[in-house]
């Protein structure tokens with residue numbers, strides 16, 4: 007038996023102004039996307055913005071449902087819409103943020119496990135990494151270069167094939 011150690015690089019920005027302009031804009035877009043959230047149950051409004059290779063930004067927000075599992079996270083709303091509207095255009099980056107009706111979100115919002123799996127599939131399909139920018143309302147901002155930093159040992163489509 008041997009132990010494998012993973013090394014993960016996470017950029018951390020303590021000041022919004024430190025961010026490269028491209029990330030600033032994308033995070034602002036994600037913040038705007040929280041306005042279209044439908045979250046009467048959690049009262050937690052998540053926004054995601056997806057930057058495509060053609061420069062288009064697609065925004066999404068969480069859409070809840072009284073049958074809870076029928077709702078969908080902001081990240082997947084944005085990514086699925088991007089794939090539907092621009093099926094052949096690669097995703098370069100996704101920014102995620104949130105606001106609550108009851109407290110200040112002081113931690114960066116990271117994608118849930120299901121959204122990480124969808125980001126992984128998107129990367130695999132386009133054979134290119136997706137930068138992930140994560141922020142709260144009053145928080146540091148985290149940036150990773152690709153999903154493997156958030157989802158090591160990912161299950162991917164080649165696992166379904168006979169080797």
Ligand SMILES: [Zn+2]
Pocket residue numbers: 079080081082117118119120121122
């Ligand atoms: Zn999610």
